[in-house]
Amino acid sequence: MGADQLGIAIVGGGFMATVHSRAARAARARLVGVASSTPEKAATAADALGIATAYASLDALLDDDAVDVVHVTTPNALHAEQTIAALAAGKHVVCEKPLATTVADAERMVGAIGTNIATVPFVYRFHPMVREARARFRDGTAGTVLSIHGSYLQDWLLGADDDNWRVDTDQGGRSRAFADIGSHLVDLVEFVSGDRVARVATTKKTVFADRAAHHGITTEDAVAVVLETVSGAIGTLLVSQVAPGRKNRLHLEIAGSAESVAFDQEHPETLWVGRRGGSLLIPRDADQLHDDAARLCVVPAGHPQGYQDAFNAFVADTYAAIGGDTPDGLPQFADGLRAVRVTDAVIDAAESGSWIEIEKGSRS
Template sequence: MSDSMRAVVVGAGMIGAVHTRAIRAAGGSVVGVVASTPERSARVADEWAVPARYPDLPAALADDSVTVVHVCTPNALHVRQAEAALRAGKHVICEKPLATSAADAERLTRLAREAGLLLAVPFVYRYHPLVREIRDRRLRGEFGAWQLMHGSYLQDWMLSADAVSWRVDPLDGGPSRAFADIGSHWCDLVEWVAGVRFTEVTARLGTTVATRPAGTSASFSTAAGGPRVQVRTEDVATVLLRTGDGVLGSLTVSQVSAGRKNRLWFELDGSMGSAVFDQENPETAWLGAPDGARILMRDPGHGSAEQRRLSHLPAGHAQGYGDCFAAFVADAYAAIRGATPEGLPTGADGVRSARLVEAVLASAASLTWTDIASAPAALEASA
């Protein structure tokens, strides 16, 4: 077999297309795509210029030449499909959430570890070069002891009362929507950059659109008229968090904030300095000090080694989400070959995210501060 990773993408929606582009950018080969039916699989394979025609996932897993499987299907399918791939001896990159329960996420992560296979989860915002720069400055002690962490993740794609997605239905998307979908990204990013672990939360969830059009298999669509069903997942969330050292954090999450397309924003305030990052403006970071503030530009000629490694375009030539995804896939493939790339999010990070989601749901139900359960030590050690 050649050194090139031979990948099968399971799921033919928007995120499957993102994975396909990232695989190719990382030097891998997309040899097959598995969609909801054999007919759709063949049609998408033609659209994406994919050579193989697999009628279903078992057929793809039976191909000994396949190295890695990218699971890009609705959330409720992740565990079954990722487990099948791991048991077939394939490495797995599984979209988040890794599972809709922490117990399933732990089981999947343990299976991958025991089989000696990579299980990676695309918390790709870690791969913005200036995110790496902020983290490096934290490691060097530039910000001092943390005083406060705060931010938001805002979108507007569910603002219309006629907007619908499989994510709305708990049977397909899981019991949490807005927090599990995007709040989990914020928590992963802040914990990793700041080097903290949130230990307890108090959360409130809100559903601002009471009913939406019934049923869809699409990631997103609009459907005026016809039957409507009650919405059982949240559109918005507010979360207070506390670290083991007593540092407070706050997070606002929304999928109904007009004009906000994908605004993941955080501020980390330390005793010596502060840092701000806005995912919609990833070429700059704001750094605060007692005597003022300055804007830091992404520049491959300056800054930390990781910032320079991930800055593959000259300063002033914008990089963004697609570049992050390609860098994540490249690091995952490097790990399959035996490297240990810094910051690669793995199954243990998927377990961590699932436990955060469960704590938020429990807190919202009880209206109390709720502990975030720790993953087993063996899983944490594999992160």
């Protein structure tokens, strides 16, 4: 089935619903309808997104044979039940990250997939220069992984008056900053390096226990992680939603034995490649990139691409997979489960004050 024949429905009506709807339109799919927490909110979302049908409930959405794919963009605690219901109804699913608030729920979601396609939007994988960084480790150009340094910094929760449902454990889960954005960072670490995080030691901080509408907050505003990988590489990660001036600064630098690569999501048009004998800045120019990076260049060099372009590419690859293709690097529910397991280990390590093993690795 071609993307132009797929019927798409969205559950949820916030910012991410808007991003998903744009990506679905870019892939030439048909936006059929939207459901939200109430019929009134569904109607508001349908009007805002330019979608004809506002479903009175999730059940009504799932009963509609015109819907082939369900995009779940609701608060984290709702993902598991909504996704499992959609899969049981025979729908393909795109579920926002974090996939679930517990490992057990994420495992149930993976177990419910059957023959459906189920993906999770780790969309930073779809920046061409991320694919270029990955290609350099995959073909041996960068050598073996020695060390990793990364951060994901935002400032949208900087003040005590800043508030959001994500600070509430009942809606967002036991982790906030790491589950929300640190999951992207770890996914990129493993995706680019081809290595996996084996164990972590962490510390976390809640700057504001009380915000405008929430009190007794326990979810973290910031978390620092020391890690070791399966191959024996070491690294550090810093994740914060209280970093003044940083809007969405995801930065990753991986040192290989032959060269380092560094990617900055706020400046995604270049990849820094560091060498002992001289460094270079590679532009997003399809003629200079590995094939997997070049295929994601949707406009000529010198015309900037960004976050929505990456999201569009992710959704297009999801729909291609539904049509029978096997796009390389498509993040599926197994990757979402992996991120939930790493998040659990990060929070467990902070709370226990000890290293937490995720999987067996070498000790150097």
